[in-house]
Amino acid sequence: MRSKQSGWAWLVGAGITFCAADAWADGLSEIHWGFQLMGLMGGLAFFLFGMELMSDGMQRAAGDRLRTILANLTKNKYRGMLLGIVVTMLVQSGSATSVMLVGFVQAGLMQFMQTIGVLIGSGIGMTITAQLIAFKVTDYALLMIVAGFLIRLLAKRDTVKSFGDVLLGFGVLFYGLKLMGDSMRPLRSSQEVITLLSGLENRFLGLLIGVVLTTLIQSSTAFIGILIVLGLEGLISLEASIPMVLGANIGTCVTAGFASIGANRDAKRVALANVMIRVIGVMLFIGFIPEFTWCISWLGDEFNSDIARQIANAHSVFNIAIGIIVLPFSDAFARLIVRMLPETACPIPRYTTTFLDESKIFSPALAVDLARSEISRMASALEYLLKAVAVPFVTQSPKRDKVYPELTLMEGIDMREEEIDFLEEKITDYLLKVARSGASDAQLRVVYAMVSIVRDMESIGDIIHRNVLPLIRKKHELAHDFSEEGREELTIYHQKVCKQIRLLKEAFAEQDLEKAQRIMVKERKYLDLELQYRVHHLDRLVGKQAASVETHEVHTELMNLMVQIIVYSSNIAKTFLETETREKALLI
Numbered sequence: 001m002r003s004k005q006s007g008w009a010w011l012v013g014a015g016i017t018f019c020a021a022d023a024w025a026d027g028l029s030e031i032h033w034g035f036q037l038m039g040l041m042g043g044l045a046f047f048l049f050g051m052e053l054m055s056d057g058m059q060r061a062a063g064d065r066l067r068t069i070l071a072n073l074t075k076n077k078y079r080g081m082l083l084g085i086v087v088t089m090l091v092q093s094g095s096a097t098s099v100m101l102v103g104f105v106q107a108g109l110m111q112f113m114q115t116i117g118v119l120i121g122s123g124i125g126m127t128i129t130a131q132l133i134a135f136k137v138t139d140y141a142l143l144m145i146v147a148g149f150l151i152r153l154l155a156k157r158d159t160v161k162s163f164g165d166v167l168l169g170f171g172v173l174f175y176g177l178k179l180m181g182d183s184m185r186p187l188r189s190s191q192e193v194i195t196l197l198s199g200l201e202n203r204f205l206g207l208l209i210g211v212v213l214t215t216l217i218q219s220s221t222a223f224i225g226i227l228i229v230l231g232l233e234g235l236i237s238l239e240a241s242i243p244m245v246l247g248a249n250i251g252t253c254v255t256a257g258f259a260s261i262g263a264n265r266d267a268k269r270v271a272l273a274n275v276m277i278r279v280i281g282v283m284l285f286i287g288f289i290p291e292f293t294w295c296i297s298w299l300g301d302e303f304n305s306d307i308a309r310q311i312a313n314a315h316s317v318f319n320i321a322i323g324i325i326v327l328p329f330s331d332a333f334a335r336l337i338v339r340m341l342p343e344t345a346c347p348i349p350r351y352t353t354t355f356l357d358e359s360k361i362f363s364p365a366l367a368v369d370l371a372r373s374e375i376s377r378m379a380s381a382l383e384y385l386l387k388a389v390a391v392p393f394v395t396q397s398p399k400r401d402k403v404y405p406e407l408t409l410m411e412g413i414d415m416r417e418e419e420i421d422f423l424e425e426k427i428t429d430y431l432l433k434v435a436r437s438g439a440s441d442a443q444l445r446v447v448y449a450m451v452s453i454v455r456d457m458e459s460i461g462d463i464i465h466r467n468v469l470p471l472i473r474k475k476h477e478l479a480h481d482f483s484e485e486g487r488e489e490l491t492i493y494h495q496k497v498c499k500q501i502r503l504l505k506e507a508f509a510e511q512d513l514e515k516a517q518r519i520m521v522k523e524r525k526y527l528d529l530e531l532q533y534r535v536h537h538l539d540r541l542v543g544k545q546a547a548s549v550e551t552h553e554v555h556t557e558l559m560n561l562m563v564q565i566i567v568y569s570s571n572i573a574k575t576f577l578e579t580e581t582r583e584k585a586l587l588i
Contacts, residue, residue: 039183046176047222051129054169056363057162058090077117077330081323084121089128097122101270112269112338116330119274120323123249127316130224132170134312138178144171158440173225180229203243203289207282210247211254220252224315231307238307239293242314246285249278249318265341273337281322351422356430364439368446371431372509375454378423379505382457385416386501386565389464390494392472393558394487410469417465424458449579453508456572460501460565467561475554483540483547486555489533496526497562500569508576519573526566530559 088097101115137144148168155161214223227244230236253275285292296317300310326333355373360366384403391399391409401412428451435447482490500519507515537555540548548555 036183036186040180043176043179043181043183044217044222044226046172046179047225048176048217048219050169050171050173050176051219051221052169053172054166056365057165057169077114077327080114080117081121081124081327084118085125085128086121087118088122088125097125112266113331113334115270116273116277116334117327119270119277120319120327120330122274123277123319124316124323126220126252127312127319129221130228130312130315131309133173133177133221133225133228134308136308138174138181141171141173141175141178144168145175147171158442161440177225177229180226181233184229184233184235201237201240203286206240206243207247207286210244210249211251212247214248214251215254220248223248223251224311228308228311231311238297238310238314239289241311242289242293242296243286245311245315246282246318248315250275250282253278265343269337269341272341273334276333276337277322277326280326281318284325285318285321351419353423353426353430356426358430358433361430361433362437364434364437364443364447367430367434367437368439368443368450371427371434371450374423374427374430375450375457376505376509378420378427378454378457379501379508381416381419381423382461383498383501383505385413385420385461385464386494386498388413388416389468389472390491393475393482393490413465413469417461420458420461424454427454445579449575452575453572456568456575460568463561463564463568468558471554471558471561475551478550478554480547480550482551482555483545485540486537486548486551489536490555490558493526493530493533493559493562496522496529497565497569500526500566504569504572507573513577516573516577520570520577523566523570527563530563530566533559 084097097118101118144167148164148166148171151164152161152168153164155164210223213226214220217223224245227236227241231238231241253271292314296310296314299305299313299317300307303309305313353374354377355370357367357370360370388401388409399409401407401409401415404412404415407415431447431451431454435444439447481487500522503515503519503522506512507519534556537548537552537559541552
């Protein structure tokens with residue numbers, strides 16, 4: 001099932017285009033501007049719909065593995081750039097790559113400085129589609145549409161169907177290019193159009209047009225495609241198109257910038273870094289447009305390239321040059337971004353989701369990816385809750401929340417438990433919507449497993465809030481503290497439990513089967529350790545140690561609750577491991 005918006009876009013595009021085609025068939029000698037515009041808009045609708053089909057197919061085929069690719073990112077910025085290229089080629093969306101980056105930074109799995117290389121690679125990855133568009137395959141567009149449709153119709157395996165969607169998307173995309181070219185061809189005889197387009201030789205006007213139009217259509221690739229069509233029809237020169245190419249690179253960041261409004265600090269930094277990278281590149285190139293044009297023309301002459309390829313080459317060379325210029329100084333650049341957006345005192349937040357995007361529900365692979373990022377937030381809140389709840393057991397001094405110092409420690413604990421409940425409800429609702437949106441069988445299994453995991457995580461939060469907090473009050477009413485040995489055992493076991501939650505968060509965010517397996521292995525080890533500690537505690541009771549006798553009930557209940565959390569963590573890891581193993585088997 002496709003999104004209703006996508007289906008309507010295709011139908012509207014088809015209607016507009018066929019109306020325009022009917023007018024051309026009448027053999028009218030003069031230019032009918034309304035029909036030319038309808039032809040252009042219809043072709044653009046096909047182009048954008050083709051891109052969406054292609055992107056959805058790629059995401060279904062590879063999207064569920066993208067987080068694993070990014071999670072293996074090291075501090076090597078050059079490898080980060082290569083991964084940015086690969087991931088963006090697969091999802092066909094620089095903003096989708098940025099969302100995944102923000103998810104890792106938010107979960108503490110990646111430092112902000114590591115994202116710079118990936119952002120640079122993302123820009124290069126988006127030029128690959130422009131290079132494909134420059135191939136003269138529009139005459140074979142209908143053949144690709146037929147082939148893609150047949151594959152989609154006859155294939156049994158989801159991965160093969162996804163390949164059919166990719167081929168179908170390419171066909172629709174190139175057919176849209178052909179329609180745009182057909183609608184623009186009569187304009188070559190219009191003196192008014194020639195005079196108007198000659199004004200685009202002004203580099204700053206061209207830059208502005210590139211920024212504005214790319215922002216409006218929310219796709220730099222679509223705008224580059226329009227420039228390629230204009231160039232092929234002889235309506236625009238290479239020198240006039242290059243400033244618009246530069247503007248398109250800035251315009252494609254504007255949407256992500258708007259999306260980061262109201263988001264957390266790291267999201268704003270990623271968006272700002274993305275914009276600043278393109279702006280720096282434009283500032284370096286805009287003063288040398290004639291020289292840049294000569295270089296691209298020379299490169300085109302060497303390889304016998306037409307203007308379509310030269311426009312695509314300008315797009316690629318610009319982004320590659322940005323990588324060469326900015327990447328060696330990425331650490332200093334990241335520090336500059338941090339200085340521009342420094343940490344601020346955190347206001348007490350209203351409960352809200354950061355990553356769940358309703359517009360992505362009909363792209364299940366990407367939607368599941370966003371839900372993973374939101375679950376990482378939930379796991380972070382759970383980890384903090386588990387760490388904070390241990391403090392009152394070892395001290396009666398009043399403490400403040402580390403993140404929100406205007407709150408007491410207990411108020412911070414209450415707030416995070418409420419946040420966990422809120423996120424459980426919102427993530428579950430979102431995942432159920434994804435399940436109804438036409439997700440594949442493999443994706444449905446992932447969705448159901450994620451719903452189960454979210455429910456179990458919320459149960460851990462309830463254990464901490466409903467059962468552990470009353471023990472704090474009970475413990476403070478006692479005349480004695482824990483014995484020295486008992487306190488040490490509780491502290492060590494609490495550290496083990498926190499480690500399980502942290503491993504769980506990392507395993508889920510990175511789709512790391514090895515870490516999930518480690519959680520299950522450690523469950524047995526930690527249960528055995530609890531048995532040893534129980535024997536030690538009973539020995540102290542038999543020895544009539546006053547501290548152990550008086551704190552016996554609190555000590556035993558607290559240990560039992562931590563054991564429950566250990567078991568829940570292992571169950572979550574088991575669910576995750578079984579689902580991922582089955583999914584991998586389906587892809588073989």
